[in-house]
Amino acid sequence: xxxxxxxxxxxxxxxxxxxxxxxxxxxxxxxxxxxxxxxxxxxxxxxxxxxxxxxxxxxxxxxxxxxxxxxxxxxxxxxxxxxxxxxxxxxxxxxxxxxxxxxxxxxxxxxxxxxxxxxxxxxxxxxxxxxxxxxxxxxxxxxxxxxxxxxxxxxxxxxxxxxxxxxxxxxxxxxxxxxxxxxxxxxxxxxxxxxxxxxxxxxxxxxxxxxxxxxxxxxxxxxxxxxxxxxxxxxxxxxxxxxxxxxxxxxxxxxxxxxxxxxxxxxxxxxxxxxxxxxxxxxxxxxxxxxxxxxxxxxxxxxxxxxxxxxxxxxxxxxxxxxxxxxxxxxxxxxxxxxxxxxxxxxxxxxxxxxxxxxxxxxxxxxxxxxxxxxxxxxxxxxxxxxxxxxxxxxxxxxx
Amino acid sequence: xxxxxxxxxxxxxxxxxxxxxxxxxxxxxxxxxxxxxxxxxxxxxxxxxxxxxxxxxxxxxxxxxxxxxxxxxxxxxxxxxxxxxxxxxxxxxxxxxxxxxxxxxxxxxxxxxxxxxxxxxxxxxxxxxxxxxxxxxxxxxxxxxxxxxxxxxxxxxxxxxxxxxxxxxxxxxxxxxxxxxxxxxxxxxxxxxxxxxxxxxxxxxxxxxxxxxxxxxxxxxxxxxxxxxxxxxxxxxxxxxxxxxxxxxxxxxxxxxxxxxxxxxxxxxxxxxxxxxxxxxxxxxxxxxxxxxxxxxxxxxxxxxxxxxxxxxxxxxxxxxxxxxxxxxxxxxxxxxxxxxxxxxxxxxxxxxxxxxxxxxxxxxxxxxxxxxxxxxxxxxxxxxxxxxxxxxxxxxxxx
Numbered sequence: 001x002x003x004x005x006x007x008x009x010x011x012x013x014x015x016x017x018x019x020x021x022x023x024x025x026x027x028x029x030x031x032x033x034x035x036x037x038x039x040x041x042x043x044x045x046x047x048x049x050x051x052x053x054x055x056x057x058x059x060x061x062x063x064x065x066x067x068x069x070x071x072x073x074x075x076x077x078x079x080x081x082x083x084x085x086x087x088x089x090x091x092x093x094x095x096x097x098x099x100x101x102x103x104x105x106x107x108x109x110x111x112x113x114x115x116x117x118x119x120x121x122x123x124x125x126x127x128x129x130x131x132x133x134x135x136x137x138x139x140x141x142x143x144x145x146x147x148x149x150x151x152x153x154x155x156x157x158x159x160x161x162x163x164x165x166x167x168x169x170x171x172x173x174x175x176x177x178x179x180x181x182x183x184x185x186x187x188x189x190x191x192x193x194x195x196x197x198x199x200x201x202x203x204x205x206x207x208x209x210x211x212x213x214x215x216x217x218x219x220x221x222x223x224x225x226x227x228x229x230x231x232x233x234x235x236x237x238x239x240x241x242x243x244x245x246x247x248x249x250x251x252x253x254x255x256x257x258x259x260x261x262x263x264x265x266x267x268x269x270x271x272x273x274x275x276x277x278x279x280x281x282x283x284x285x286x287x288x289x290x291x292x293x294x295x296x297x298x299x300x301x302x303x304x305x306x307x308x309x310x311x312x313x314x315x316x317x318x319x320x321x322x323x324x325x326x327x328x329x330x331x332x333x334x335x336x337x338x339x340x341x342x343x344x345x346x347x348x349x350x351x352x353x354x355x356x357x358x359x360x361x362x363x364x365x366x367x368x369x370x371x372x373x374x375x376x377x378x379x380x381x382x383x384x385x386x387x388x389x390x391x392x393x394x395x396x397x398x399x400x
Numbered sequence: 401x402x403x404x405x406x407x408x409x410x411x412x413x414x415x416x417x418x419x420x421x422x423x424x425x426x427x428x429x430x431x432x433x434x435x436x437x438x439x440x441x442x443x444x445x446x447x448x449x450x451x452x453x454x455x456x457x458x459x460x461x462x463x464x465x466x467x468x469x470x471x472x473x474x475x476x477x478x479x480x481x482x483x484x485x486x487x488x489x490x491x492x493x494x495x496x497x498x499x500x501x502x503x504x505x506x507x508x509x510x511x512x513x514x515x516x517x518x519x520x521x522x523x524x525x526x527x528x529x530x531x532x533x534x535x536x537x538x539x540x541x542x543x544x545x546x547x548x549x550x551x552x553x554x555x556x557x558x559x560x561x562x563x564x565x566x567x568x569x570x571x572x573x574x575x576x577x578x579x580x581x582x583x584x585x586x587x588x589x590x591x592x593x594x595x596x597x598x599x600x601x602x603x604x605x606x607x608x609x610x611x612x613x614x615x616x617x618x619x620x621x622x623x624x625x626x627x628x629x630x631x632x633x634x635x636x637x638x639x640x641x642x643x644x645x646x647x648x649x650x651x652x653x654x655x656x657x658x659x660x661x662x663x664x665x666x667x668x669x670x671x672x673x674x675x676x677x678x679x680x681x682x683x684x685x686x687x688x689x690x691x692x693x694x695x696x697x698x699x700x701x702x703x704x705x706x707x708x709x710x711x712x713x714x715x716x717x718x719x720x721x722x723x724x725x726x727x728x729x730x731x732x733x734x735x736x737x738x739x740x741x742x743x744x745x746x747x748x749x750x751x752x753x754x755x756x757x758x759x760x761x762x763x764x765x766x767x768x769x770x771x772x773x774x775x776x777x778x779x780x781x782x783x784x785x786x787x788x789x790x791x792x793x794x795x796x797x798x799x800x
Contacts, residue, residue: 028592028607029623032614047767049598055659079587079628081599096659098588098651098700100599142768149770157615157799158709159772162608162702166601166769170593187479188498192428193570198449199481199500201566207428208562214432215557215617223429228479259455259496300498302562309558332756333733355793356732356756367447368542369566370549372559393755399557 004277007311007345007380010284013272014312017288018319021178021245025171028164031156033217034174035321040150040164045140049082050101053135057092057114057122058085058105064130072120076102092122101136108135153324175321178245180213181222182206183237185251185261186300189225205250205305208369209298212309215400218317230260237264245293248313251300262297269295277383278345280304280363284312302369307347307378310397329395332379333357338394340384349375350396358396375399404677407711407745407780410684413672414712417688418719421578421645425571428564431556433617434574435721440550440564445540449482450501453535457492457514457522458485458505464530472520476502492522501536508535553724575721578645580613581622582606583637585651585661586700589625605650605705608769609698612709615800618717630660637664645693648713651700665695677783678745680704680763684712702769707747707778710797729795732779733757738794740784749775750796758796775799 005013023037052058059070070092076083078098085091085104092109093102101108113126124130143149149167150160156174164172184206190196192203203225210220224240226233226249241247249261262274265287274285274297281304285297296313298305332350335357340346349372350358358379363371377398381388388394405413423437452458459470470492476483478498485491485504493502501508513526524530543549549567550560556574564572584606590596592603603625610620624640626633626649641647649661662674665687674685674697681704685697696713698705732750735757740746749772750758758779763771777798781788788794 029610029620032611044596046770048596048601051767053765053767077587077628079589079600081597098586098601137765137767142764143770147770150773154773156611157773158608158612158706159702159769159775159799161611162604162706163769163773165592165604165607166702168592168595168602170591186498187477189479191570192565192568195568196444196448197481200479201448201498202568204562204565207565208558210429211432211556211561212558217615220429228477302559302566306558306562330752330756331754352730354731356730364542365453365537367451367537369559369563370446370543370547373550373554373557373563375559399559 004275004282005273007276007278010273010276010286011312011315014286014316015319017272017294018316019292020175020322021320022176023173024176026174027171028161028169031172031174032161034156035323036150036152036154036156036160036172036174037322038173039148039152040160040167040169040172042143042145042147042149043167045145046142046166047137047139050139051137052076052095052097052099052101052108053137054108054110055097056095056108056110056135058095058102058108059092060085060089060105061107061130061132061134063089064107064109064124069117069121069123072122074102076100106132106136110135151324153322155323177218178317178320179243180218180220180246180248181224181240181244182209182220183224183226183240183247183249185226185228185249187228204369205298205300205302208302208306209248209250209309212306212314212400213317216314216317226261230264234260234264237261238268241268241289241293241295242291246317247293247295248298249295250298250305265295265297277343278347279341280347281308284308301367303363303367303372306372306399310377310399311347311380314400331393332396333393334388334390335359336390338379338381338388340381340386340388342385343383345383346381348379348381350377350379351375358394372399404675404682405673407676407678410673410676410686411712411715414686414716415719417672417694418716419692420575420722421720422576423573424576426574427571428561428569431572431574432561434556435723436550436552436554436556436560436572436574437722438573439548439552440560440567440569440572442543442545442547442549443567445545446542446566447537447539450539451537452476452495452497452499452501452508453537454508454510455497456495456508456510456535458495458502458508459492460485460489460505461507461530461532461534463489464507464509464524469517469521469523472522474502476500506532506536510535551724553722555723577618578717578720579643580618580620580646580648581624581640581644582609582620583624583626583640583647583649585626585628585649587628604769605698605700605702608702608706609648609650609709612706612714612800613717616714616717626661630664634660634664637661638668641668641689641693641695642691646717647693647695648698649695650698650705662697665697669695677743678747679741680747681708684708701767703763703767703772706772706799710777710799711747711780714800731793732796733793734788734790735759736790738779738781738788740781740786740788742785743783745783746781748779748781750777750779751775757790758794772799
């Protein structure tokens with residue numbers, strides 16, 4: 001392991017390697033969560049016509065002012081072309097929400113404000129003021145044709161999908177998903193479905209990391225396990241590196257005699273760092289292969305492995321997806337005191353209290369997965385000596 | 401529309417119909433985000449043996465105290481059965497992280513604290529205290545065999561997937577996904593890929609709702625569009641209701657003459673409510689079909705439609721999935737004043753400021769999707785008269 005670098009330095013070195021994945025067209029209903037690689041631009045005024053905002057009657061306000069009877073002379077439906085209000089001031093058109101306001105009308109009176117006086121006539125029964133423009137959603141009042149409604153780099157969430165559909169983007173241009181491989185390592189690991197010998201443990205980190213990435217919208221293409229025997233495992237490692245964009249190796253990145261992985265990686269890829277001044281997860285390593293793929297070496301401890309995934313790998317995946325807000329970190333207020341670590345960045349699991357502030361929930365040790373259930377994510381507490389007080393704010397990361 | 405009911409009453413009536421979907425076994429790597437329908441129980445002590453926490457040497461502390469030389473007599477690897485430290489007090493076993501502590505050893509000294517004196521010998525160079533148990537993760541110290549590590553009803557997030565794997569749950573029992581159909585309605589709607597006439601708009605709400613559910617882990621099986629012509633569309637509506645568990649109808653739930661849908665629903669299903677005292681989204685309706693399926697009628701306005709999805713439909717989906725924390729609402733602190741609505745629950749989009757407090761970001765009108773981009777979700781502000789001040793807390797829902 002080289003000299004430790006700081007967490008923010010590690011983050012910078014990782015993001016410096018973030019090359020955008022290719023852009024592809026993707027059907028809108030399969031693009032949930034993807035990152036837009038093009039602006040979504042209004043191709044017409046929004047709304048495209050003066051539009052009724054209520055079910056009721058389109059009228060001339062001059063008649064409403066006189067409290068006269070209205071005579072219904074026609075009906076305007078959503079999806080039908082604009083019609084015309086006949087010239088008599090008492091004329092009204094029954095109109096449905098979403099229909100174009102008839103030519104000559106300047107307000108919509110909701111049904112609830114009226115009372116039928118005959119089959120075709122009604123009076124206004126409400127004392128609400130009826131002013132010109134009432135319940136009319138004016139053409140272009142939201143956005144004129146040509147407005148950029150959603151910027152390139154935005155995640156296609158529900159609102160963005162709706163906007164893209166409104167503007168005719170049936171197959172928006174989004175990020176192509178990278179090829180991700182997760183490699184477990186360590187001869188002590190046995191498959192989940194086996195009954196381990198006392199000295200063995202079941203493979204679990206790879207499932208945790210795979211789950212984290214899947215929940216964030218990054219499906220993992222390959223999961224494999226490397227033996228501690230270099231001669232057997234090294235060809236497999238190199239083959240997987242060759243067919244993946246991002247390789248995540250869980251375990252086998254510390255200094256143990258059987259941890260051949262770091263040396264193997266150093267001989268085929270450029271090491272950017274190995275060892276970060278943080279707890280948990282100090283032995284984190286990062287390599288850049290000459291063919292463009294990147295390799296993350298995560299510590300074998302479960303908590304370290306998950307923290308590393310959320311703190312470094314997901315931001316990298318968001319960055320290569322082209323997410324513009326990938327570097328914006330959210331902050332939260334402490335609900336209790338926190339003692340920082342003198343020389344290490346401290347990643348501290350927490351949950352929210354009723355006021356939305358952070359209650360620290362430290363784990364017993366970095367092998368203790370189980371105490372993470374019930375936490376929502378972790379705080380990032382910079383190295384320091386001074387106890388932090390309730391009310392101070394710190395960046396946080398949520399479990400996916 | 402019947403008399404308006406309150407938002408909390410609507411929520412109660414909806415959740416009262418939440419019948420759990422069937423339980424199924426699902427391979428762990430495809431269960432990301434699902435809800436556990438069984439407890440995850442430790443099937444052995446955790447850790448299962450006294451385990452080295454560092455790479456280094458397993459020794460007897462009595463020798464470290466004497467500052468004597470150590471002689472390396474063997475190696476202990478992770479994944480190999482426990483070995484025994486020979487009886488001489490100076491004996492040491494080179495040991496790797498994760499390996500069982502050799503019988504007779506009571507501490508692990510990290511490599512970094514030592515210096516080789518010959519091929520097989522080393523001295524302790526560090527002044528750190530070496531006490532019995534140093535860098536030994538004791539058997540059962542995290543959790544003894546039989547401990548419930550994750551409770552039924554918990555979402556299978558990254559940590560839970562790791563725990564399930566550790567305990568041998570290769571195919572945990574989780575919720576079966578429901579069959580969800582989304583129906584758009586309104587003759588003004590045309591397909592996304594078409595160039596609309598002036599009086600037409602493209603179908604967009606269905607995509608927004610589908611995206612919201614997909615991001616939350618609830619894929620939508622069917623999306624269709626109903627014509628305003630009842631005789632043509634009603635058989636299609638009934639067929640889709642027959643083959644779905646949850647039917648979401650966007651639009652066609654208000655009082656307009658062509659809105660035949662509420663009456664058709666009333667004749668085949670029991671209406672639980674129609675009309676909620678809230679903005680946006682007042683015309684929300686909810687029906688229970690005799691065959692067990694439920695029908696949500698969402699208003700046709702895009703913002704109303706999304707708010708209804710996140711406020712009512714996703715909590716219902718979480719409840720039938722069996723999520724135990726589905727009723728836990730998170731709160732956030734206001735960063736600015738908010739004027740409530742006198743008689744309506746107010747769903748107010750917001751974003752977070754740097755301190756994690758909520759900056760309200762009201763939309764221009766409930767048709768204005770585009771102003772939702774950049775917001776993270778919405779606050780729920782109860783009906784009232786008194787202006788709310790910064791520092792007051794309110795429940796919030798995040799866009800998915």
